[in-house]
Amino acid sequence: MVSLVSKISLTRLFSRIRAPSIAYTLCTVTETRTQKLERIADQLLDLNKLEKHDYSILFRHKMGLNRYGPAVSGLGSGSSSSGPGAAAADAKVEEKTIFDVKLGKFDAAAKIKVIKEIRSFTDLGLKEAKELVEKAPAVVKKGVTKDEANAIIEKLKAIGATAVLE
Numbered sequence: 388m389v390s391l392v393s394k395i396s397l398t399r400l401f402s403r404i405r406a407p408s409i410a411y412t413l414c415t416v417t418e419t420r421t422q423k424l425e426r427i428a429d430q431l432l433d434l435n436k437l438e439k440h441d442y443s444i445l446f447r448h449k450m451g452l453n454r455y456g457p458a459v460s461g462l463g464s465g466s467s468s469s470g471p472g473a474a475a476a477d478a479k480v481e482e483k484t485i486f487d488v489k490l491g492k493f494d495a496a497a498k499i500k501v502i503k504e505i506r507s508f509t510d511l512g513l514k515e516a517k518e519l520v521e522k523a524p525a526v527v528k529k530g531v532t533k534d535e536a537n538a539i540i541e542k543l544k545a546i547g548a549t550a551v552l553e
């Protein structure tokens with residue numbers, strides 16, 4: 388429930404608003420703006436923990452926010468050019484520095500060698516590496532430099548597998 392002190396401060400706050408037409412457009416004729424805000428606050432305080440969590444997610448979504456900050460589409464880019472095409476052009480100009488290594492095909496006879504090699508440059512256990520190899524084509528290493536990615540690709544090609552740089 389809203390305390391008496393906060394009700395008084397809300398009343399003082401809204402009494403200073405000089406444009407009464409705004410108050411009528413934001414709330415119904417029978418309910419004043421202060422009453423509406425008090426009602427909303429009471430309803431929010433009556434929610435249980437799960438409902439509050441769901442409401443916060445919905446509110447952030449409606450405001451165009453995600454867990455990392457404001458949505459990119461609502462903000463202008465820092466460059467002098469404008470439009471969504473300009474941001475894509477700026478990204479193309481910058482050279483890509485982080486790559487993913489994707490395992491393509493491999494010889495069935497070399498499956499065990501491929502699994503061992505995957506385990507050598509990843510943190511995967513035997514079971515996880517086997518599942519990754521069996522669902523090829525799949526990304527085996529993400530976020531590596533070009534030199535490291537080329538070394539991994541060469542190792543996989545040496546044992547009879549095909550890998551690509553993404």
